[in-house]
Amino acid sequence: MPESIWFREDARPRRPRLSRERIVTAAVGLLDAEGVTGFSMRALAARLQAGTMSLYEYVRSKEDVLDLALDEVFSEIGEPSADGTWREILTGHLTRSRAVMRRHPWMPALIATRPLLGPNALAGSRAVYGALAREGLRPPELTAAIGTLSSYLYGFVASExxxxxxxxxxxxxxxxxxxxxxxxxxxxxxxxxxxxxxxxDFDTHFLLGLNLILDGIAARLPEDTP
Known part of the structure; x- marks a missing residue:
């Protein structure tokens, strides 16, 4: 007769090994709960019910985790739609971005401290650059326009x-x-x-300020741009 599982030391199934995906999901949850100042690898390990050193099998440092967590929440913004005018595309993207940064209030602080080179962040910025480039805006005006929009977004949400x-x-x-x-x-x-x-309210002020910036960008577009 086979030995019963209840007679063995491994009666309970072992917890599955960690994965980078699980670590990132837990990191986002920890940042939502505690913010950047309350984030540590020890606190993250406790949230995962794992040993702190076990995390380093999947990432090299705390900064790696923060980079991955930040790019993960950028995915919630999604890429701007290709439909609509350039103003509609930019307004929709910045409005969605603000909503995501309200759900994850730690985002502006991290954005200000690191290059946004993750795939989700790059996908969004590529689409925004493209919307203005298609209208004929070129550097340095193009770079300045995107920088101004980004600074307005991050500053407004941080204050909010x-x-x-x-x-x-x-x-x-x-x-x-x-x-x-x-x-x-x-x-x-x-x-x-x-x-x-x-x-x-904040919603009204955000859109009013955004439209003032977009009016300024429109003035820099070629004259045949709608």
Whole structure:
């Protein structure tokens, strides 16, 4: 009669070995929960219920993991559609990018510290460059346009994420905005135009600022571009 599994030391199946994919998925979860400052290889190993040194069978360093995690979440943005005008393509891509960076608030901090050379990041930037290049924009204006759009996106979202990490709820946001409005209006005589507060939300301000930049880019396009 074959020996019963219950009589053996290996009665429980061994946990499968790690993989780079599992490490990256866990890294994204850890970054979402703790941010960049709370990220460490020890904390990542604990999340995976593995030994810290076992991670180094799949990656060389913590920086490798951060690079891989960042490019993984870039995949959530997706490549811009080839349909539509150049403005529609860029607006759609930056709007989706902002949404992903709101879901993963650690992204702007990492983006500012490393080259974006992963396949997902490159696919997105290639499509954005292409949308403007097809309209006749060439370096240095092309490079400057993309840099300006990127800086606006990353700066806006970083500020927005910091705001919501502090204020936390729409109700608290509305209350604070109302108090600011009341204060400025009470000092309208000395503030003048500055007291005329535009109480629009983040979505409205993002699109307004983006359209101002796109208007500037449009002015640099060849005259026969729509």
């Amino acid at each position: 994420n910091t705001w919501w990490a502090t204020v936390r709820t729409p109700a608290a946001d509305a209350e604070l905005r109302a108090r600011v409005t009341d204060h400025l209006l009470a000092h309208e005589a000395e503030l003048g135009h500055q007291a005329r507060v535009d109480d629009a």
